[in-house]
Amino acid sequence: MEKEQFYYDNKIVKMFLWATILWGVVGMLVGLIVALLFVFPGLLEIAGADNAISWLSFGRLRPLHTNAVIFAFVGNGIFLGIYYSTQRLLKARMFNDVLSRIHFWGWQAIIVAAAITLPLGYTSSKEYAELEWPIDIAVVLIWVVFGINLIGTILKRRQRHIYVAIWFYIATLITIAVLYIFNNLEMPITAFKSYSVYSGVQDALIQWWYGHNAVAFFLTTPVLGLMYYFVPKVANRPVYSYRLSIIHFWTLIFLYIWAGPHHLLYTALPEWAQNLGTVFSIMLIFPSWGGMINGLLTLRGAWDKVRENPVLKFFVVAITGYGMATFEGPMLSFKNLNAIGHYTDWIVGHVHIGALAWNGFMVAGIVYWLAEKLWKTPLYSKKLANTHFWLGTLGILFYAIPLYIAGFMQAFMWKQFNPDGTLVYGNFLETVTQVLPMYMMRAIGGTLYLTGFILLAINVIKTAKVGSPVEDELAEAAPLKQISGKRIAGEGWHTWLERRTVLFTILTTVAILIGGLVEIVPLILVKSNIPTISSVKPYTPLELEGRDIYIREGCNNCHSQMIRPFRSEVERYGEYSKAGEFVYDFPFLWGSRRTGPDVHRIGGKYNDNWHFNHMLDPRSTSPGSIMPRYSWLIKNDLNASNIEDKMTGLVKLGVPYSSEEIAGAKDKLLAQAKEIEGNLRQDPEFVTNYGSSNIQNKEIVALIAYLQRLGTDIKAGNTAKK
Amino acid sequence: MLKFIKHNLEGIDGVEIYPIISLLLFFLVFIAMLIFVFKLPKKNIDEISQLPLDNDTNIKEINHE
Numbered sequence: 070m071e072k073e074q075f076y077y078d079n080k081i082v083k084m085f086l087w088a089t090i091l092w093g094v095v096g097m098l099v100g101l102i103v104a105l106l107f108v109f110p111g112l113l114e115i116a117g118a119d120n121a122i123s124w125l126s127f128g129r130l131r132p133l134h135t136n137a138v139i140f141a142f143v144g145n146g147i148f149l150g151i152y153y154s155t156q157r158l159l160k161a162r163m164f165n166d167v168l169s170r171i172h173f174w175g176w177q178a179i180i181v182a183a184a185i186t187l188p189l190g191y192t193s194s195k196e197y198a199e200l201e202w203p204i205d206i207a208v209v210l211i212w213v214v215f216g217i218n219l220i221g222t223i224l225k226r227r228q229r230h231i232y233v234a235i236w237f238y239i240a241t242l243i244t245i246a247v248l249y250i251f252n253n254l255e256m257p258i259t260a261f262k263s264y265s266v267y268s269g270v271q272d273a274l275i276q277w278w279y280g281h282n283a284v285a286f287f288l289t290t291p292v293l294g295l296m297y298y299f300v301p302k303v304a305n306r307p308v309y310s311y312r313l314s315i316i317h318f319w320t321l322i323f324l325y326i327w328a329g330p331h332h333l334l335y336t337a338l339p340e341w342a343q344n345l346g347t348v349f350s351i352m353l354i355f356p357s358w359g360g361m362i363n364g365l366l367t368l369r370g371a372w373d374k375v376r377e378n379p380v381l382k383f384f385v386v387a388i389t390g391y392g393m394a395t396f397e398g399p400m401l402s403f404k405n406l407n408a409i410g411h412y413t414d415w416i417v418g419h420v421h422i423g424a425l426a427w428n429g430f431m432v433a434g435i436v437y438w439l440a441e442k443l444w445k446t447p448l449y450s451k452k453l454a455n456t457h458f459w460l461g462t463l464g465i466l467f468y469a470i471p472l473y474i475a476g477f478m479q480a481f482m483w484k485q486f487n488p489d490g491t492l493v494y495g496n497f498l499e500t501v502t503q504v505l506p507m508y509m510m511r512a513i514g515g516t517l518y519l520t521g522f523i524l525l526a527i528n529v530i531k532t533a534k535v536g537s538p539v540e541d542e543l544a545e546a547a548p549l550k551q552i553s554g555k556r557i558a559g560e561g562w563h564t565w566l567e568r569r570t571v572l573f574t575i576l577t578t579v580a581i582l583i584g585g586l587v588e589i590v591p592l593i594l595v596k597s598n599i600p601t602i603s604s605v606k607p608y609t610p611l612e613l614e615g616r617d618i619y620i621r622e623g624c625n626n627c628h629s630q631m632i633r634p635f636r637s638e639v640e641r642y643g644e645y646s647k648a649g650e651f652v653y654d655f656p657f658l659w660g661s662r663r664t665g666p667d668v669h670r671i672g673g674k675y676n677d678n679w680h681f682n683h684m685l686d687p688r689s690t691s692p693g694s695i696m697p698r699y700s701w702l703i704k705n706d707l708n709a710s711n712i713e714d715k716m717t718g719l720v721k722l723g724v725p726y727s728s729e730e731i732a733g734a735k736d737k738l739l740a741q742a743k744e745i746e747g748n749l750r751q752d753p754e755f756v757t758n759y760g761s762s763n764i765q766n767k768e769i770v771a772l773i774a775y776l777q778r779l780g781t782d783i784k785a786g787n788t789a790k791k
Numbered sequence: 792m793l794k795f796i797k798h799n800l801e802g803i804d805g806v807e808i809y810p811i812i813s814l815l816l817f818f819l820v821f822i823a824m825l826i827f828v829f830k831l832p833k834k835n836i837d838e839i840s841q842l843p844l845d846n847d848t849n850i851k852e853i854n855h856e
Contacts, residue, residue, distance in 0.1 A: 158842055230835075232842040270799055298843050307840035312828050319824045323817050580820075587813045594803045648799050 073227070073548050076541035077156045081169045083443055083538070085149035086436060088177060090526050092145055093432070095184075096137030097519045103130050104515050107508040107664075110687075110695045118686070121698040124188035128623025128697070132199045133187045138424060139197060141180045143288060146432035148176070148215075150295040151238055153439060155219065158235055158298065160228045160546040164221025168214050175211035179204060190621035191261045194656055195276050197283055198252050202263045205253045209246070216242050223570045227546040231570060233314045236577075237294030240322045243578050244286040247585055252279035256718045259711055262617070264718055269651025270599055273659055274592050285325040288423060289391075292431050293317070293360060296388065299435050300367050303380050309366035313359050320356035323580065357395035364388040379454040383434030386462055390426025394419065412629060412663040414504070415476025418469045425465045425518055433457070433525055440529045444536025453528045460521035467514025475507035479663075484637040492640055497666040502693050602649035605782040607724045608775070610712050610738040615775025617715075618768055619658065622699065627664035630779070643670035644783060653724050665696060670780035677748040678755060680773045702769040703759075709738055709771075742770045 105112055106127045113125040123129070156163060163169050182204050186192075192199040200208070219242060223235065252275055255263035265272050301308045308314055365388055368375060375381040397419050401410050410416055441448055448454060482500040485493040494500050556565040608616060619625070632638050634645040646669050651657055675683075682689050685703060687696035716724075716731045730737075742765040749755050749764060764770060800806060 154843075228842065230839045230842065232839060234843075274800070301840075301843045305844065307837075307844065311836045311840040312831065315828050315831075316825065320821060323820060583816070584813065587809045591800050591803055591806050591809050594806070595800050598799050598803050600799075 071547065072545045074543060074545045075162055077544055078152070078163050078166060078169065078540075079443055079538075079542050080540040081163065081166075081173060082149060082153045082439065083540075084173050085145050085152060086439060086443070086529070088173070089142060089145040089149050089432060089436060090529060092137060092141035092180060093429075093522055094519070094526060096134060096142045097515070097522060099130055099134040099137055101512065101515045101519055103127060103134050104508070104512040106130075106697070107695055108505060108512060110697060114698065118698065119700055121700045123190065123622075123701045126622065126697040126699070128626050129188045129190055129192075131626045132192060132196075132623060133184060135197060136183050136187065136199060137180070139287065140183070143292075143424075143428045143432065144176065146428070146435070147241075147287075147291040147295070148172070149432075149439070150299065150435050151219070151291065154234055154295065154298040155222055155238065158228065158232045159222055159226035160544065161222055161226045164218050164225060168218040168221075172211060172215045172218060175207065175214065179207050179211060182207070186261065190623075192620060192623065193253075193255060193263065193265065194620045194623070194625055194658060195252065195265065195272075196280060196661060198249070198276070198279060201261050202253070202255050202257050203260065205249075205255075209250060212242075212246055212249070216246070220570075220574065227549050229549060231573075232298070233308075233311070233318055234294040234298040236318050236573075237290045237297070239574055239577055240318070240581075241286050241291040241294070243574070244282065244290075244322070244581050247581060248279050248282050248286065251585075251589065252276060256722055258714050258718050262711070262715075264715075264722065265656035266722055267596075267657075268653060268655045268722070269657050270648045271592060271596050272654070272657040273651075274595065275589075276657070278588060278592065282325055284423070285321075288428055290321065292428060293321070295431060295435060296360075296364050296384070299431075299438065300364050300384050300388075303378070303384065303434070303438055304368050304371045304374060306367065306371060309363050309369065313363045317356050317360040317363065321360070322577070323584065324356065354396070354399055358392060361388055361392035361395070364391075379451060379458050380434045380438045382455075382458050383430045383437070383461075386458075386465075387427050387430035387434065390422050390430065390465070394423040394427060397422070408633075408635070409480040410476060411633075412661070413476035413479040414472040414507070414662075415480075416662065418472030418476060421468050421472070422465070425461070425468060429518070429522075430461065433461070433522070436525060436529060440532045443539070444533050445539060446532060446536030449528050449531035449535060453524050457521040457524040457528070460517045460524070464514045464516075464518030464521060467517060468511055469514075471507035471510040471514070475504040475511075478504055478507075483641070484635070486637070486640075492637065495641070497641070498691055498693055501664070501695060505695075599648045599652060601652065602647065602783065605650055605652060607653045607719075607726060608778065609741055610709070610716065610734040611741040611771050611774040612778045613715060613719075613775075614707060614709050614712065614738070615771035615773070615778075616658075618702070618772045619775055620656075624668075625658045625660040627660070627662065627696070629660035629663050629667045630669040631659040632667055632669050638667070642667045643780070646780075647783065650780070650783060653719075655719060655722055655724075665694075668776070668779060672777045672779040672781035673784070677745055677773050677777065678752045680776055681749055681755070681769060684769055684772065699769075702772060703764075703767055705768045706766050707742075707768045707771050709735065712738060739765070741774055742766070745770045745773055 102113070110127075111118065114121050115125075116122055152163065152169070179200075183200055186201060186204065187199060191201045193201060198205075219238060223231065223239075254266045256266055257263045267275055297308060297314055365385065368381065368385070371381075375385060400406055401416075401419065410419075437448060437454055479500055482494045482503065487493055630646070632642045632645045639645055679690055681703075683691065683696075684699040686698055686700075687694040712734045713731050716726045716734055720726050720731070746765040750760075
């Protein structure tokens with residue numbers, strides 16, 4: 070048949086390549102800075118200890134690091150690989166150049182918006198979904214642009230069969246859209262402040278349904294698609310088993326989105342279903358490992374190439390990292406291991422095996438390989454790439470191993486009892502100072518990894534200088550002959566299905582939507598099922614403002630508000646947390662990591678002065694503490710001008726504030742603030758230092774009000790019963 | 792962490808139908824998929840798995856750009 074000539078769009082691939090490198094350096098640098106803050110809490114107090122800078126504090130920088138690495142670095146890396154491989158696999162230029170450009174620049178604009186708003190404290194506090202509502206809307210719009218561009222390219226393809234990598238891209242496209250929208254449903258209050266429409270237990274369930282699946286569909290499926298294209302490509306041999314790759318695809322997407330209900334509702338199942346579920350859970354380690362084996366065995370008979378080719382080295386370590394992380398994941402879902410790992414640095418180590426090895430090394434390998442292809446020249450220095458490989462690999466080990474050790478140390482120190490029934494490490498701080506050497510080693514690991522990545526940047530820049538840019542690459546292929554939409558003679562069912570792209574996409578969507586529905590319906594129903602506790606009351610206006618400051622400062626990055634029903638936790642923190650206590654928590658603030666102690670029962674534990682001094686200088690009340698100083702809370706006036714809007718918004722979400730309460734909010738707020746200032750003034754030292762200033766107007770007062778309220782509703786209930 | 796709050800979901804009337812639906816559908820789709828995958832003709836499999844590899848045929852022309 071007559072062949073058509075057309076051009077691949079290499080320019081867009083190059084743009085995503087530069088963005089990947091740039092945001093990789095930025096995201097990892099911020100990561101290194103926050104890692105150093107564990108060891109040197111005063112590192113960023115560049116304007117003096119009493120003038121701590123709010124936008125450089127740990128609680129605000131940590132979300133910047135996670136978002137930059139996930140959505141900016143890995144995100145651009147995924148798009149880079151997708152825009153290159155999709156065009157080649159489908160033998161067509163991307164559907165529309167303008168859409169490609171909008172996708173690119175829109176995504177970068179979102180990243181810049183995130184990099185500005187997160188340090189300024191505009192956050193919804195929900196992990197990996199911190200961005201506030203206007204940026205959320207932009208994310209959805211740009212995602213739709215990407216979707217049209219991808220599906221459009223598939224429709225105008227010159228290749229009948231659709232390779233498995235493209236399926237992974239389609240699954241990513243659809244699922245991320247569903248997850249992102251459901252988890253980010255929020256009630257806007259101002260241009261940059263919103264409340265989650267879910268509260269407490271429900272919010273937590275939906276957040277972690279999102280969190281779990283976002284890891285699956287943003288950090289796993291697209292990268293697997295890249296693996297299935299680039300590993301065979303670089304090794305120049307077909308994938309080990311294409312059949313296995315199909316099994317891998319279907320089990321993976323069904324498993325993640327469908328298996329959720331078993332995880333969440335396991336004990337509600339009849340016994341036959343539980344048995345079936347158990348057999349399945351064990352069987353389902355195989356798709357992940359099947360994928361890993363498939364990737365590694367693609368290199369069978371080509372191991373000599375691995376020795377010479379740095380790209381393949383990166384791929385081998387990346388795929389091994391995928392295998393490790395997907396083994397560890399199911400292990401951590403066992404109850405007894407979860408009880409040890411949760412809230413500790415084990416989890417941080419685990420996710421970094423995924424991020425540094427699987428995502429980071431996969432992207433690095435692709436970048437090196439594409440640099441040669443895009444600039445039509447050998448890599449500037451293979452030696453430098455090898456150095457990057459070894460620095461990176463060492464970096465991963467230095468990062469992960471100390472954190473695994475730290476995780477186990479923390480878990481055991483938190484649980485250790487003396488023979489007389491008291492805790493061996495009664496002061497939480499001791500469990501922090503013990504693991505500081507591990508944090509130091511982690512920072513060294515991070516430095517090694519970042520150094521390696523900077524070598525990559527230098528190498529690619531030098532390669533680009535030597536090479537000649539080919540913006541539009543000529544290719545030719547025969548156009549697709551129109552054939553019947555029905556199955557043709559001798560055609561397998563699957564072959565027929567995969568050439569019917571639109572049908573395939575719709576089926577995938579239906580599969581995901583039914584799976585999502587089966588999971589989401591119980592989560593929607595759960596609200597009416599949370600036992601209410603009559604003594605649990607909505608927050609007062611001042612406490613509500615304090616809670617928003619808690620969210621703004623990202624306190625939930627280091628402090629949990631969820632005491633588990635273990636002897637060790639009840640002994641340390643007090644009565645374990647009840648579901649009914651969180652009904653007015655929009656959003657929930659349980660946290661996921663205890664760098665500091667749990668604060669759910671902090672209310673009434675210390676006096677107001679302690680909190681005041683502790684926020685001003687944590688080291689003054691708790692020697693050796695690694696918490697940041699929050700001196701700006703004492704300088705900044707509390708802006709409560711939106712308190713009525715906030716309360717009205719919460720009423721719409723189901724919080725029983727009366728109209729009188731809303732009308733009198735400002736007066737009530739002031740009265741409570743005065744009371745707290747009165748408490749503070751009982752300390753003569755406070756009067757000497759702050760006697761003349763009007764502390765009642767400051768942000769610190771709201772935060773103290775919130776902290777003193779935390780977990781006290783139940784205590785009040787108990788006294789009432791007595 | 793979520794295990795401490797999951798009992799709230801388990802108390803919903805008739806909730807066990809959701810995991811049963813999901814488990815059964817998943818089971819059936821999985822088995823159906825396995826059957827189809829193993830019935831796929833070898834010729835097709837080989838053809839598709841070559842797709843990533845056959846794009847570099849026109850490198851020489853490109854260098855004229």
